[in-house]
Amino acid sequence: MALQLYLGYAIASLVATQLMKTNRSMNLVALSHVLACIALAAYSLNIGPAHYYDKNFLIDTLSVYEIFITGTIFFFAIIYAGGHAERLIDLGLMDKKNLKPYYLSLNCLLMFTVLSFASNNLALFWIFVELTTFFTAFLIAILNSKKNVDASLKYIFVTSTAMLFSFTGLILLFALSESATGKGTLNWDELLANAHSFPPVFLTAAFAFTFIGFAAKSGVAPFHTPLPHAYSKAPSAVSTIVSAVMLNLGMTGILRIYAIIKQTSAGPAASNLLIAFGLLSLFIATLSMLHQRNVKKLIAFSSTEHSGLMLIGIAIGTPIAIFWVLFHMLAHALIKAVLFLSTGIIQRQYNTNNAGKIINIFKMQPLAGTGLILGSAAILGMPPFILFLSKFSILTQVAAYSIPLLFVMLLFLLIAAAAFTNLLSEIFSHTEEVKMERYNAPKRMTAPIVILLVLIFVLGIYVPNDLYVFLTKVVSDLKF
Amino acid sequence: MISAALAYSITQALLVLVLITGAFIVTRKDLLSLVSTYQMQSLLLAGIALTLYSVEESPMLLSLAALTLISKVLVIPYIIKKIQKQINIPRDVEFHYISPIASIFITIFLILIVYGAFTNILKDLALSSLFYLGAVFGISLTLMGMLITFSRKKVITKIIGYLTMENGVLLFSLFITELPFIIEVLILVDLFMIVLLATILAIGMDSSIEAFQERFQHLHIEDLQEKLHLHRKHGGAN
Numbered sequence: 001m002a003l004q005l006y007l008g009y010a011i012a013s014l015v016a017t018q019l020m021k022t023n024r025s026m027n028l029v030a031l032s033h034v035l036a037c038i039a040l041a042a043y044s045l046n047i048g049p050a051h052y053y054d055k056n057f058l059i060d061t062l063s064v065y066e067i068f069i070t071g072t073i074f075f076f077a078i079i080y081a082g083g084h085a086e087r088l089i090d091l092g093l094m095d096k097k098n099l100k101p102y103y104l105s106l107n108c109l110l111m112f113t114v115l116s117f118a119s120n121n122l123a124l125f126w127i128f129v130e131l132t133t134f135f136t137a138f139l140i141a142i143l144n145s146k147k148n149v150d151a152s153l154k155y156i157f158v159t160s161t162a163m164l165f166s167f168t169g170l171i172l173l174f175a176l177s178e179s180a181t182g183k184g185t186l187n188w189d190e191l192l193a194n195a196h197s198f199p200p201v202f203l204t205a206a207f208a209f210t211f212i213g214f215a216a217k218s219g220v221a222p223f224h225t226p227l228p229h230a231y232s233k234a235p236s237a238v239s240t241i242v243s244a245v246m247l248n249l250g251m252t253g254i255l256r257i258y259a260i261i262k263q264t265s266a267g268p269a270a271s272n273l274l275i276a277f278g279l280l281s282l283f284i285a286t287l288s289m290l291h292q293r294n295v296k297k298l299i300a301f302s303s304t305e306h307s308g309l310m311l312i313g314i315a316i317g318t319p320i321a322i323f324w325v326l327f328h329m330l331a332h333a334l335i336k337a338v339l340f341l342s343t344g345i346i347q348r349q350y351n352t353n354n355a356g357k358i359i360n361i362f363k364m365q366p367l368a369g370t371g372l373i374l375g376s377a378a379i380l381g382m383p384p385f386i387l388f389l390s391k392f393s394i395l396t397q398v399a400a401y402s403i404p405l406l407f408v409m410l411l412f413l414l415i416a417a418a419a420f421t422n423l424l425s426e427i428f429s430h431t432e433e434v435k436m437e438r439y440n441a442p443k444r445m446t447a448p449i450v451i452l453l454v455l456i457f458v459l460g461i462y463v464p465n466d467l468y469v470f471l472t473k474v475v476s477d478l479k480f
Numbered sequence: 481m482i483s484a485a486l487a488y489s490i491t492q493a494l495l496v497l498v499l500i501t502g503a504f505i506v507t508r509k510d511l512l513s514l515v516s517t518y519q520m521q522s523l524l525l526a527g528i529a530l531t532l533y534s535v536e537e538s539p540m541l542l543s544l545a546a547l548t549l550i551s552k553v554l555v556i557p558y559i560i561k562k563i564q565k566q567i568n569i570p571r572d573v574e575f576h577y578i579s580p581i582a583s584i585f586i587t588i589f590l591i592l593i594v595y596g597a598f599t600n601i602l603k604d605l606a607l608s609s610l611f612y613l614g615a616v617f618g619i620s621l622t623l624m625g626m627l628i629t630f631s632r633k634k635v636i637t638k639i640i641g642y643l644t645m646e647n648g649v650l651l652f653s654l655f656i657t658e659l660p661f662i663i664e665v666l667i668l669v670d671l672f673m674i675v676l677l678a679t680i681l682a683i684g685m686d687s688s689i690e691a692f693q694e695r696f697q698h699l700h701i702e703d704l705q706e707k708l709h710l711h712r713k714h715g716g717a718n
Contacts, residue, residue, distance in 0.1 A: 127669070157642065161626055
């Protein structure tokens, strides 16, 4: 019943948003929708996951985990969006009449993300992921700028084109299960149970096709091209959601499909494919980061870098590696939220993302400046922040798998660190006086940054034992 | 009812025609004829589904043909033509990276690669030669659509490319397996939404209408930056 109740609430909040008039009331409705999503995760955890809602929907441990991360990120992003939208309207960057579509799309995006995580059927997963693409594209285009429309169209075409290849993969998978078991199916659980009887060459082809779409969704190179534009043009709350939640959505798809193919003799081929794309992502992302002067684009490329890291973690495929990839999804999402929300305030202060034009940041925007510097340290994997644990552990697993691979990865990660240091030192060295009115960001925009900073610090030094136990269960449920 | 052998030869002929429409779309500049070609291509697909129905008599194929006819031959082209009138650009002369002749060669090359690659993959399915041909043509059409999506500049042409890709996927699924009807409907819903959003956004991008340009220009971020810059300069002078 829980999923149906959630769905009912989501639809009710859409109707309520349609009836509301002010920013504050629409924001509150969206926030209550987020709480309903977190409640769904908490309830499912409580009754013990692997809960079926007819055979097409299943909330298992992985779904609970992902829905929980989604809820957390949306929670902060929507609180922030309340203050941010007002500023965008004041500046004339957003049309006042677009406020309602903005909140409606945020609600729809959350609803379809939750539904994708709760889908047991691959075709359903596919359509929900496509719907998230639709609403993401809409949210990117919501500002009154031709560049936003351009970024949005690029996002639609690259992601949807890639997703059509995924669909081709699904057709192959369906045909495969039909010829192997006599009855065609696209349900995760049935595919996972029958994986051993699938012919390997055919399965590899299906995997490769399906991978393309989900890779585009999670910003894996070479499908990452629209993301830097999209992230830098979209409102910061939207960039946060796309970078933190949509990336996880794609990764979850890849993880589930890989869990299936891992059971067969085609496992090593798929693993090599993932490593190749992982390395390519690291290579392209870090080199693009090096000469980057736009803060938001730098952070966007860093998402591609982390996708690469996670892909390699999945490819190694030991239970420990998968455990830390899952942990990395949480860590990456939280830190990306800090970074994008901070740059959102900086962008509204200086009306630019260009490092050269951000002057005297500690005087103008001390909190956003702190968020940017601590967030950057955290995303590079420095202790004592949360990402250090997962990055270090994934690299340890890589070391056990192949030393040359480790060295290549370390080289790329070093380049990424250099890129961040380079840009930050430029921003923080502009300390001359500026005659500019200080933008007083409302508490709704600053509080999420503070709370997230505390969170990534605390989780870096103390990881609750329950989380360890839970993630171990997720890994074993995926049959790794 | 026609005999199976005749139905299969008709299907074969239709398949070749579909591929020709694909090649036509890859090379054409005239936007209106692009839409008409897409319409023709979808009609051919509906024809293939009908011909297969006459042999296999699966109701799924019949509903698929009807669905294709309504959505892709009538509704979607109608929407695009309407938007095209609004944008008022008759030709897409900007080929992004490759010339029409080069695209034809790339297309032929793509078909050969797909043919080679699928020999290995599809052998487990034990398809008959016609079904194998259909699957290969489907993937080739998908790749041709992708070629259009990424080599043209105008959004409307990109949309036609995306639609062609989707037709390729439909063709592929027709010959590989019988998907549940609901999945075919879902992909169509997706197609509608993406096309609608992209065409609406295209008005902003492709438009030659002054008003749109002005509106977008007026609210450009760059303008704000410039104002800010001036403001700063002003402050400095004081």
